[in-house]
Amino acid sequence: MGSLPDADDHVDVLIVGAGPAGLMMANWMSRCGVRTRIVDKRGTKIFNGQADGLQCRTLEIFDSFDFGHRAWIESNHMLEICLWNPDPKTGILTRSDRIPDTIPNISRFQQVVLHQGRIERFFLDSIRENSIRTACNGPSSDPEAAQIRVEHGVLPTSLSIDESLVEDTEAYPITVTLRHLTEEEATPAQKATSGNGQAVQDGIFRSNLSADDTADLIRLTNSLAEKAGRTETVKAKYMLGADGAHSWTRRQLGFTLQGDSTDFIWGVLDVIPITDFPDIRMRCAIHSEASGSVMVIPRENKLVRLYIQLTTTNQDGQGAQKYDRSQITPETIIASAQRIMRPYKIEYRYLDWWTAYQIGQRVGDSFSSKERVFLAGDAVHTHSPKAGQGMNVSMQDAFNLGWKVANVVKGLSNRSILKTYQSERRRIAQDLIDFDHRFSRLFSGRPAKDVMDEEGISMEVFKDAFEKGNLFASGIAVDYGASMIVAKEGSGKEQGDGTEVLGDAKLRVVSKSNLATGIEVGKRMPSFKVLNQADARPWHFQELLKSNGTWRVVVFAGDIRDAEQKKRLDMLGDKLGGESSFLKWVTPKGQRYDSVIQLLSCHSAPRRETTIFDFPEVFRPWDDREGWDYWKVHVDDESYHEGHGQVYKNYGVDPKHGCSVILRPDQYISWVGEMDDYESMESFFKGFMVDQRTRDGAKDAVANNVANGQEKEVEESRKALYSGTLAGTNGLRNDAPAIDAGDEAVKGTTAM
Amino acid sequence: MGSLPDADDHVDVLIVGAGPAGLMMANWMSRCGVRTRIVDKRGTKIFNGQADGLQCRTLEIFDSFDFGHRAWIESNHMLEICLWNPDPKTGILTRSDRIPDTIPNISRFQQVVLHQGRIERFFLDSIRENSIRTACNGPSSDPEAAQIRVEHGVLPTSLSIDESLVEDTEAYPITVTLRHLTEEEATPAQKATSGNGQAVQDGIFRSNLSADDTADLIRLTNSLAEKAGRTETVKAKYMLGADGAHSWTRRQLGFTLQGDSTDFIWGVLDVIPITDFPDIRMRCAIHSEASGSVMVIPRENKLVRLYIQLTTTNQDGQGAQKYDRSQITPETIIASAQRIMRPYKIEYRYLDWWTAYQIGQRVGDSFSSKERVFLAGDAVHTHSPKAGQGMNVSMQDAFNLGWKVANVVKGLSNRSILKTYQSERRRIAQDLIDFDHRFSRLFSGRPAKDVMDEEGISMEVFKDAFEKGNLFASGIAVDYGASMIVAKEGSGKEQGDGTEVLGDAKLRVVSKSNLATGIEVGKRMPSFKVLNQADARPWHFQELLKSNGTWRVVVFAGDIRDAEQKKRLDMLGDKLGGESSFLKWVTPKGQRYDSVIQLLSCHSAPRRETTIFDFPEVFRPWDDREGWDYWKVHVDDESYHEGHGQVYKNYGVDPKHGCSVILRPDQYISWVGEMDDYESMESFFKGFMVDQRTRDGAKDAVANNVANGQEKEVEESRKALYSGTLAGTNGLRNDAPAIDAGDEAVKGTTAM
Known part of the structure; x- marks a missing residue:
């Protein structure tokens, strides 16, 4: 430092x-x-x-x-x-x-x-x-x-x-x-x-x-x-x-x-x-x-x-x-x-x-x-x-x-994403002025x-x-233009305010919009009611997308009673849950693998014929102290008191085929693709996320853990770190994570 | 005192x-x-x-x-x-x-x-x-x-x-x-x-x-x-x-x-x-x-x-x-x-x-x-x-x-209503114990x-x-039994815990339940969505029934395009708005006439063909400083975003005939009767409400106004009253209203 x-x-x-x-x-x-x-x-x-x-x-x-x-x-x-x-x-x-x-x-x-x-x-x-x-x-x-x-x-x-x-x-x-x-x-x-x-x-x-x-x-x-x-x-x-x-x-x-x-x-x-x-x-x-x-x-x-x-x-x-x-x-x-x-x-x-x-x-x-x-x-x-x-x-x-x-x-993203602020918001301001x-x-x-x-x-x-x-x-x-964080076709300059925001062309992925005709890349995620699989509670889909800084991958798995869909789901689960999964390399050491990118799913089989155990483990993360996570698997089915959200119909997703969606931390849609297209998802995130595998030491984990309120596994390292006197008037000291020079070589994606 | x-x-x-x-x-x-x-x-x-x-x-x-x-x-x-x-x-x-x-x-x-x-x-x-x-x-x-x-x-x-x-x-x-x-x-x-x-x-x-x-x-x-x-x-x-x-x-x-x-x-x-x-x-x-x-x-x-x-x-x-x-x-x-x-x-x-x-x-x-x-x-x-x-x-x-x-x-009600507490709640406790x-x-x-x-x-x-x-x-x-505050047939003793709670037999009124088959006397008022006439906002009916201590008379006026219904409404308006109206004699001096009993209405004519000015003034109280009250007249019609409450259908009220309902301050239904049956309403309230006409002086008005947060017309008298030193540790001194001995004669309804 x-x-x-x-x-x-x-x-x-x-x-x-x-x-x-x-x-x-x-x-x-x-x-x-x-x-x-x-x-x-x-x-x-x-x-x-x-x-x-x-x-x-x-x-x-x-x-x-x-x-x-x-x-x-x-x-x-x-x-x-x-x-x-x-x-x-x-x-x-x-x-x-x-x-x-x-x-x-x-x-x-x-x-x-x-x-x-x-x-x-x-x-x-x-x-x-x-x-x-x-x-x-x-x-x-x-x-x-x-x-x-x-x-x-x-x-x-x-x-x-x-x-x-x-x-x-x-x-x-x-x-x-x-x-x-x-x-x-x-x-x-x-x-x-x-x-x-x-x-x-x-x-x-x-x-x-x-x-x-x-x-x-x-x-x-x-x-x-x-x-x-x-x-x-x-x-x-x-x-x-x-x-x-x-x-x-x-x-x-x-x-x-x-x-x-x-x-x-x-x-x-x-x-x-x-x-x-x-x-x-x-x-x-x-x-x-x-x-x-x-x-x-x-x-x-x-x-x-x-x-x-x-x-x-x-x-x-x-x-x-x-x-x-x-x-x-x-x-x-x-x-x-x-x-x-x-x-x-x-x-x-x-x-x-x-x-x-x-x-x-x-x-x-x-x-x-x-x-x-x-x-x-x-x-x-x-x-x-x-x-x-x-x-x-x-x-x-x-x-x-x-x-x-x-x-x-x-230290989770590289600085290149900051250019999208002007590209996205200056364009909106221009539109607003024209409208007004x-x-x-x-x-x-x-x-x-x-x-x-x-x-x-x-x-x-x-x-x-x-x-x-x-x-x-x-x-x-509001419809944000193509950029390294909005995977759609066309010119990032023309769709924005003229700023160059597409990033590394080798990593660029483009959405398959036909897989979800109601989910428009660049716009905010629309909201319909889904049911929690484990407790049958209806939620507006947006209610699952709280602003906490995390990205989300949403897997619309379709009717998982269908053997083919189930097989695709299981294979995707293997990749997402694997040691080299992007879910893991974007996550700082010591945090759960869904701290930076959260994995949500919504299937279309009848709720009563399904349990969360029909989903691969990565979709319902295990915790030694708290058991399974019951709040990540959802279903498109009728509720007892709040009607039927008809999310597959409203999102325009075929229950026999499904799709996956990447959502930004602000609920805007980054990418729509094949449900099991792990490779495109990884390429997308490689465009701007920092690989945490090459970053070292307890300090980073602590700084990030403090921020995320996840503490248990780093208790000891934190104690060691903070036993000295605190500087600063706020007490909320947040020592910035060091990024190794080696990171750049691994990422190779800085598009500044 | x-x-x-x-x-x-x-x-x-x-x-x-x-x-x-x-x-x-x-x-x-x-x-x-x-x-x-x-x-x-x-x-x-x-x-x-x-x-x-x-x-x-x-x-x-x-x-x-x-x-x-x-x-x-x-x-x-x-x-x-x-x-x-x-x-x-x-x-x-x-x-x-x-x-x-x-x-x-x-x-x-x-x-x-x-x-x-x-x-x-x-x-x-x-x-x-x-x-x-x-x-x-x-x-x-x-x-x-x-x-x-x-x-x-x-x-x-x-x-x-x-x-x-x-x-x-x-x-x-x-x-x-x-x-x-x-x-x-x-x-x-x-x-x-x-x-x-x-x-x-x-x-x-x-x-x-x-x-x-x-x-x-x-x-x-x-x-x-x-x-x-x-x-x-x-x-x-x-x-x-x-x-x-x-x-x-x-x-x-x-x-x-x-x-x-x-x-x-x-x-x-x-x-x-x-x-x-x-x-x-x-x-x-x-x-x-x-x-x-x-x-x-x-x-x-x-x-x-x-x-x-x-x-x-x-x-x-x-x-x-x-x-x-x-x-x-x-x-x-x-x-x-x-x-x-x-x-x-x-x-x-x-x-x-x-x-x-x-x-x-x-x-x-x-x-x-x-x-x-x-x-x-x-x-x-x-x-x-x-x-x-x-x-x-x-x-x-x-x-x-x-x-x-x-x-x-x-000083708004006489003590007789307090007996209904044991009659109503001990019966509930007995039912609960049996259930359990x-x-x-x-x-x-x-x-x-x-x-x-x-x-x-x-x-x-x-x-x-x-x-x-x-x-x-x-x-x-929960279904409270017959009493001076629940106008239904049968024995108050049998329907409660054995306590005598019917009050003065001469003033007893009984509901016409057939006029509103979905509004059951003794139960709490069910809730469906109505629209505010003036601004088209949908409200669950219960949301209009905040717990503030006031009684409510709810007039279901039906289709007020119908000349006969309109005539009945106008005649009821004359009585309710008249100087001898029970709305007025239950209200302490200096307060607006809906401070003790609030008047709500819900009609069934199309919202777009109606305005609040189609209702007599008593239904939309005037205030010299704030103009008309826009929050009392409602309509059974379709909303833009929250469906159609179908309140007439759900309450079982005939739009061609209507009805009136008296609700207790706790949302329980006291009485259902003819829409324009002013006399039964008055008789009901005479059973236990204190006639404020014979109470004197600014002190009562102040004590009650302080409580209700309505102050403007009693500003001067309040100043005179409270210029002295306050007693008590709470500062919330609430000098109890004096009730003249003469009151008893006027009421003639104490059923102790």
């Missing part, structure tokens, strides 16, 4: 910004046991206003971290979109259409709304639980102290990257200076919760401030007082700038946002509406004849968010640039809504938050510097809030990045009077765009 | 015992804002072993308190029961049958298993949240201090009831002396978690000790040290003895448990099994030829509970009384299991907890003294643990009692060799009993 360079602290990952993107990254790191700090210059949490829409896909991700149900329970569910337009004959505002808000059957969740403060709370709780659990399994004697905590009121003041070290997996090439602010510096004026939003002080929702929030605020105030004015230097292996649209990190790297703004100005009100408009608890798109549009987003706690157009393109022919923004108040905004929504009346006595904005779409020119410092969220894409995408795409940036960084830091551009213009336009009215927006076109946009907005349509 | 008698503290309710029954009671009180203390002589919480099965009905109840999902997520779900018996021909143990563990479609939950420590944690969290919320709406400046907290290490040493005061609603007739134990006194020997159970020390599940549990333990230790040796006198209006099978409270009252024991001795092991038995993750009933029986209960955290018969009736003709109980160890118990389960092998390396017990069934002779001191749980019924009933029935005792006491304490008696004997018997073997148990009879027992065991079959 050598001695560490001079610094006050060393971390694997430093995160700047504790909004949804930064918290998602910290959450991944806490799950994977990676030594991490997360700082934010703000002294306070957000308690109202700001982003609020949660896509189906975001809820699936939350569920993979075990807090999907919290968002689901607390949020307002949006089920139907009502389109309101002037009646063609009378010109009176009328409901012209209803469409389902979430397309039926694309996800087990539907789009919901919940304010950002609650979502941040779920992350904070999750990070706390994860890091305490990790610490309990590690050397720390004080799990509370070992937590990854958001450090508020901490401002980065300098950033440097030692370019000579960026390819050294052991090095800390990033140096950041942090300054601890005083309470005064860290606390913006009481009424402003963000740069462009105004919170209105009102006691009514004080009871929503959970006990945890209160305790955090007290701790924060003490912490600020204690450290105010201090400066420290931190060395990091990796860094994430998730510091918003005005990103300090982006500016240090010299990167820019590219794009433009429109003339349209919109106001936003979060109110409890008093109205006779019958659809106020539906999501509504309301186009008036000539006064602009309103979007209604019903929220939790009786609140409704109204997006209200303040300028229209044909306003005196002058355009919105001349609009006097200092004139915008809640009163002028609601007056505009009243004009748009007449003959219905709308007013409020409780206003929770308000703001106004001008629509703009911009995307960053680069998402990463040397695959060492990354950018995510508003730092690399900004757009209009109405489609409810911002927070979702930001969190999904970090969800895409987190497992990759964790796997590299832990089209959508916003349709929304801000005036309705066409008739088919001859070319300047107006046809309501048929609008409805069609809304329906198509719904699939995009669900987050389910 | 007069001055209070001498005492160190005055509470509305004192609870002795903080097991599941005591915690359920405290939870109700915290929901309803009733000043409560709960003490327990134990210094520690239970962390493993003990009761673990949760019925469907218990999960429904948990859900009504908003923590059903926590139990559902953490628990092991049991889906299938496998019956194993000697093969009639070979004598080899074989799976003879499979039956669903929970009967399909009786509940939206299924039976699950989770250890008692977690369930107590859910209650503690719920009590904390409720009492902080209540305190936030009340006069206390320190919500943390206002919490109802379990006071551990506190032993009651004397109990007296002033019989002259028992009918005085303002009085505190109960005096209890409490002694605060030293830590040594409060902590039993480390290894014993209960009188008859042994916890095995092992670090493996230490990580299950949640952060909250840790914090509680630290607080508890400090609290014990501070108060050790102190004695105090507490005056209470009501008291619950939930202090277990050796109940101190029961002995003070001179009540006894009646019943007997069998000869059978059973051992219990909680282990991680190492076995080749294929159904170890199913609930199994295993009868061996001559070595006795095993019941397998798969649990959370890879654990399995094994109930293992140690003696059989024909063991040397001596009976179990001669069995040397000191010889029972985990080794002897597992050896017995190995004999019963051969040819399968079973062993373990991790043992979590073990115990042994002799089956006995006993029930208390009385559940209440003067309807002032009540008994619940093991204090009044004990039986074998195998049917998983104990904890459920205990919690349901307190669930039945809690809302009744809260409504009486708050039959079930245990069938289970402990040896299988019949053939039809001529009269001493053996026929496996057909056993399976039949198991299936029938399943409905009983679900808790769904």
Whole structure:
């Protein structure tokens, strides 16, 4: 390892910004046991206003971290979109259409709304639980102290990257200076919760401030007082700038946002509406004849968010640039809504938050510097809030990045996979900006009077765009391009943002998509109900895919009563269970062989005619202390209380033939192939996984075991290692595994 | 009010015992804002072993308190029961049958298993949240201090009831002396978690000790040290003895448990099994030829509970009384299991907890003294643990009692309803004891060799009993007898435990059950999915019936496009909304008219052809600050993502005619009648509700408003009231409402 360079602290990952993107990254790191700090210059949490829409896909991700149900329970569910337009004959505002808000059957969740403060709370709780659990399994004697905590009121003041070290997996090439602010510096004026939003002080929702929030605020105030004015230097292996649209990190790297703004100005009100408009608890798109549009987003706690157009393109022919923004108040905004929504009346006595904005779409020119410092969220894409995408795409940036960084830091993957972050997520950002551009213009336009009215927006076109946009907005349509971790045909550059990500051509494998027509390589794994073979419990398949950093090989073994299928299964079992199996060489010494790549199976024989003992042992791992593993073999059969998932039918897999699937740690589909095509699976993993056979010693095993919470077989070596004094403030010391130079020769796959 | 008698503290309710029954009671009180203390002589919480099965009905109840999902997520779900018996021909143990563990479609939950420590944690969290919320709406400046907290290490040493005061609603007739134990006194020997159970020390599940549990333990230790040796006198209006099978409270009252024991001795092991038995993750009933029986209960955290018969009736003709109980160890118990389960092998390396017990069934002779001191749980019924009933029935005792006491304490109901506690729950206890008696004997018997073997148990009879027992065991079959709060025909004495509970014959109403064949008076309201009219969101009907202490009138208005139905609805709306409506006279001054009795509706016209404005205003209450209430009108229609609840069909209600239903605060059905039969509804409520019109002054409104968290209109009067210094240690002062003597004349319904 050598001695560490001079610094006050060393971390694997430093995160700047504790909004949804930064918290998602910290959450991944806490799950994977990676030594991490997360700082934010703000002294306070957000308690109202700001982003609020949660896509189906975001809820699936939350569920993979075990807090999907919290968002689901607390949020307002949006089920139907009502389109309101002037009646063609009378010109009176009328409901012209209803469409389902979430397309039926694309996800087990539907789009919901919940304010950002609650979502941040779920992350904070999750990070706390994860890091305490990790610490309990590690050397720390004080799990509370070992937590990854958001450090508020901490401002980065300098950033440097030692370019000579960026390819050294052991090095800390990033140096950041942090300054601890005083309470005064860290606390913006009481009424402003963000740069462009105004919170209105009102006691009514004080009871929503959970006990945890209160305790955090007290701790924060003490912490600020204690450290105010201090400066420290931190060395990091990796860094994430998730510091918003005005990103300090982006500016240090010299990167820019590219794009433009429109003339349209919109106001936003979060109110409890008093109205006779019958659809106020539906999501509504309301186009008036000539006064602009309103979007209604019903929220939790009786609140409704109204997006209200303040300028229209044909306003005196002058355009919105001349609009006097200092004139915008809640009163002028609601007056505009009243004009748009007449003959219905709308007013409020409780206003929770308000703001106004001008629509703009911009995307960053680069998402990463040397695959060492990354950018995510508003730092690399900004757009209009109405489609409810911002927070979702930001969190999904970090969800895409987190497992990759964790796997590299832990010495399981080589650095080449990090290039896929920009390739995958910058492309998504570009798509988002295109979508928002089209959508916003349709929304801000005036309705066409008739088919001859070319300047107006046809309501048929609008409805069609809304329906198509719904699939995009669900987050389910995301389709990552070909790369070393997505085995599909075509150009990785064209399918991504132009970055080269295919890796070693000799190892490239391509999927046989016809074997599973419902499992699309590059997209997230769809979910249907399967039954656990051993206890008959129904699970949504995605529930088996928790975000813990492991890859998965899923074997759809088909009807194993069929002798041919059984034989193929047994032969595959021999290879997967053999000493030279890739399951084993990707696994650090001392860990169970499914710690890095987990093996799941789902067969289609009747549950009652089968037991787990019909499967080769590798599919139901043995443990000397706990016996067989009963939670890996599943079956496509009818449940007693929750119907029949029909997974073979829904995944488009032939029960007489089966298939195998490789899933990334983020549930995206890497590869579909023949059920028993062990060789393609191995070739795929050789493309980027580190061969652990040539790595030595107890230290690596310990570092990785601590992270995975698997401890028993390395108890003694751990004791020997940690008997000295611990360095670092976190107690969660995670000595990085050394990779022998010899590794490179064995792998031969570094595609940097 | 007069001055209070001498005492160190005055509470509305004192609870002795903080097991599941005591915690359920405290939870109700915290929901309803009733000043409560709960003490327990134990210094520690239970962390493993003990009761673990949760019925469907218990999960429904948990859900009504908003923590059903926590139990559902953490628990092991049991889906299938496998019956194993000697093969009639070979004598080899074989799976003879499979039956669903929970009967399909009786509940939206299924039976699950989770250890008692977690369930107590859910209650503690719920009590904390409720009492902080209540305190936030009340006069206390320190919500943390206002919490109802379990006071551990506190032993009651004397109990007296002033019989002259028992009918005085303002009085505190109960005096209890409490002694605060030293830590040594409060902590039993480390290894014993209960009188008859042994916890095995092992670090493996230490990580299950949640952060909250840790914090509680630290607080508890400090609290014990501070108060050790102190004695105090507490005056209470009501008291619950939930202090277990050796109940101190029961002995003070001179009540006894009646019943007997069998000869059978059973051992219990909680282990991680190492076995080749294929159904170890199913609930199994295993009868061996001559070595006795095993019941397998798969649990959370890879654990399995094994109930293992140690003696059989024909063991040397001596009976179990001669069995040397000191010889029972985990080794002897597992050896017995190995004999019963051969040819399968079973062993373990991790043992979590073990115990042994002799089956006995006993029930208390009385559940209440003067309807002032009540008994619940093991204090009044004990039986074998195998049917998983104990904890459920205990919690349901307190669930039945809690809302009744809260409504009486708050001056909403008169004391007569308290008699229904014994009538309803003692009858349930008797039924439980009968069930357990039959079930245990069938289970402990040896299988019949053939039809001529009269001493053996026929496996057909056993399976039949198991299936029938399943409905009983679900808790769904509970059917409370006729009383002033259950409007059905027949003798209240016969349908209950013999107590007279019918009340004033002049006010008695009887249901028209034919109007809703799926809604059975006396049983809990079944649940199907309805849609919210205003936002199209599907809800299970039970989700609308949260446990907050309110009664509900549910109007099934049918197809309101039909002019006749619409007319009936409007006329009912006029009466319910009128100034003399019972909704209003049951409501304390200053509260909204649905604070005591909530009005819900569900119609059957198409959702898209209807809005809430088609309903009279009383069905969608107006609020000057928040506009219309969008959460009270529902519709039986198809949802976008969760199917069609078919509630009219499932409830057996004719859409062309409709009906109305009165539901108790515990979701049990009180009355079914004509949709527009306002008069019967009023007569029903006159039977036991207090007329608030003749009660005076701001104080009552404040006391009740504090409890209900509704504050706005009584802000001024509250300020005036609470400007003085607060008495009491809880800060949650709840000055009891005074009831004018004149009230009695108006009500004329006291049926004591």
